[in-house]
Amino acid sequence: xxxxxxxxxxIAGFSVLxxxxxxxxxxxxxxxQLQPEKHFSSVPVVSDGNNNExxxxxxxxxxxxxxxxxxxxxxxxxxxRKGQKVGHSDSMILxxxxxxxxxxxxxxxxxDTRVHLDGYGYTKLTSVQYIMQxxxxxxxxxxxxxxSVGELMGVPINYYVQxxxxxxxxxxxxxxxxxxxxxxxxxxxxxxxxxxxxxxITAGVHSFNxxxxxxxxxxxxxxxxxxxxxxxxxxxxxxxxxxxxxxPKNIGNLPxxxxxxxxxxxxxxxxxxxxxxxGLAGKDFNPDTQLTYHQLVGTGQxxxxxxxxxxxxxxxxxxxxxxxxxxxxxxxxx
Numbered sequence: 001x002x003x004x005x006x007x008x009x010x011i012a013g014f015s016v017l018x019x020x021x022x023x024x025x026x027x028x029x030x031x032x033q034l035q036p037e038k039h040f041s042s043v044p045v046v047s048d049g050n051n052n053e054x055x056x057x058x059x060x061x062x063x064x065x066x067x068x069x070x071x072x073x074x075x076x077x078x079x080x081r082k083g084q085k086v087g088h089s090d091s092m093i094l095x096x097x098x099x100x101x102x103x104x105x106x107x108x109x110x111x112d113t114r115v116h117l118d119g120y121g122y123t124k125l126t127s128v129q130y131i132m133q134x135x136x137x138x139x140x141x142x143x144x145x146x147x148s149v150g151e152l153m154g155v156p157i158n159y160y161v162q163x164x165x166x167x168x169x170x171x172x173x174x175x176x177x178x179x180x181x182x183x184x185x186x187x188x189x190x191x192x193x194x195x196x197x198x199x200x201i202t203a204g205v206h207s208f209n210x211x212x213x214x215x216x217x218x219x220x221x222x223x224x225x226x227x228x229x230x231x232x233x234x235x236x237x238x239x240x241x242x243x244x245x246x247x248p249k250n251i252g253n254l255p256x257x258x259x260x261x262x263x264x265x266x267x268x269x270x271x272x273x274x275x276x277x278x279g280l281a282g283k284d285f286n287p288d289t290q291l292t293y294h295q296l297v298g299t300g301q302x303x304x305x306x307x308x309x310x311x312x313x314x315x316x317x318x319x320x321x322x323x324x325x326x327x328x329x330x331x332x333x334x
Contacts, residue, residue: 036099039277040069043158044269046143047150064158069099069281070332072155074146076162077217077234078129078266086133087164088126089145091217091234094153096330099281105329106238107153107294108231114303114314115148121306124314125149131307142267153322155330159270165192165214167264171241172210174260175250178240180213181205183232187222191215213237227315228295239287246285254279294325 045064073095080087092109111126120131128148133141142162150157163171172178186201196215208216217237223229244250245257258275261268270278298317305312 036069036277036281039273040066040071040099042066043071045156045158046160046269047147047157049150049153049155049157051151064156066332070097071158072096072330072332073159073161073270074149074157075238076129076142076145076160077168078162078164080164080266081166085138086130086141089129090126091231092125092145092149093231093234093238094149094155094157094330096332097278102281102285102290104285104287104291105294106235106291107296107325107330108228108235109149109152110227110231110296110298110315110317112227112300112313112315113152113298114301114316115152117144117148117307122303123305123307124312125152127305127307139267152317153326153330155326156332158332159268159274161268161270162266163264164266165218167266168217169210169214170264172208172213172237174257174264175241175244177207177209178213178237178244179205179207180216180240181236182216183236184224184229186216186219186233188215188219189222190219192218208240213240231295232293235293239291242282242285242287242291246279246282248283251279251283292329294329296325297321 042063042065045062075091075093075095076089077091078087079090088111090111092111094107094109096105098104109125111124113125114122115125115128116122117128117131123131125145125148129141129145131141132144136144142160146157146160182201182203182205184203188196188199188201191197191199192215193211196212199215201212201216217230217234219233220226220230225232245254255276258272258279261272261275296317298315300313301316302311303314303316304310305314
């Protein structure tokens with residue numbers, strides 16, 4: 001009887017040991033698959049960077065095999081409010097990720113940039129998402145914006161991530177606030193929260209919660225450089241978030257942060273494993289030394305908007321500068 005029981009326990013023990021070995025092997029395989037050079041061996045293509053009026057936006061999304069983990073991500077900040085189905089692309093930052101060299105390049109795309117929307121004519125870039133969402137739906141509107149930016153820059157765009165002001169606030173709060181460098185004095189003239197009206201944030205490094213970061217990156221009317229000044233503030237906020245989320249003491253919390261993505265991301269074509277792999281690659285990321293920021297130069301002009309059927313203020317970018325920045329920092333090779 002004792003021998004029989006002993007044999008049962010031995011069998012049970014081997015079963016538990018087998019389960020542990022299988023679990024460790026599975027986790028090891030998953031970790032291996034998340035290694036950037038393995039995970040990003042193929043990437044989607046939402047915009048190929050070519051102007052092809054006969055190709056539908058949704059038909060452009062395909063998979064591209066790449067030899068190195070190098071790709072482009074478009075970050076979009078929308079003014080879409082909770083419960084609304086349409087919104088304007090209020091802020092756009094294109095990021096070139098080179099995980100081989102651990103180098104990142106970012107360029108802001110002015111919201112009022114003059115672009116051509118297939119089938120509609122010339123309009124502001126900020127209006128593309130609104131029009132296409134109203135006509136075709138949420139995803140189609142975002143992809144139309146991605147396609148417009150890809151054509152403007154002449155580079156492929158592989159991933160997009162869109163948030164709104166509420167989501168951005170939640171993101172900052174999810175990492176328990178950030179330290180942000182404010183490069184110049186900022187007066188809040190159009191705050192989301194009335195109690196912050198006319199509040200002045202002095203230049204320097206500050207500790208902010210999500211509410212205040214959202215107020216700062218929204219301001220542009222009081223800034224000396226207007227939209228261009230706001231772009232600088234937005235990049236500084238992203239640096240602060242990256243430093244906090246990818247700091248050594250917080251990198252272990254990355255899976256929990258990724259799990260809470262639906263709370264602050266409106267839409268994205270990045271999977272959970274995409275984000276985890278990117279976070280794993282950036283665990284030693286220092287935005288002060290590894291991120292280079294570029295700004296596009298343009299001239300403000302009063303031009304006819306084919307969608308609004310009226311003249312409005314638009315920004316015409318320097319095409320030569322776009323080409324130089326794109327060719328030097330944002331082109332990817334398969």
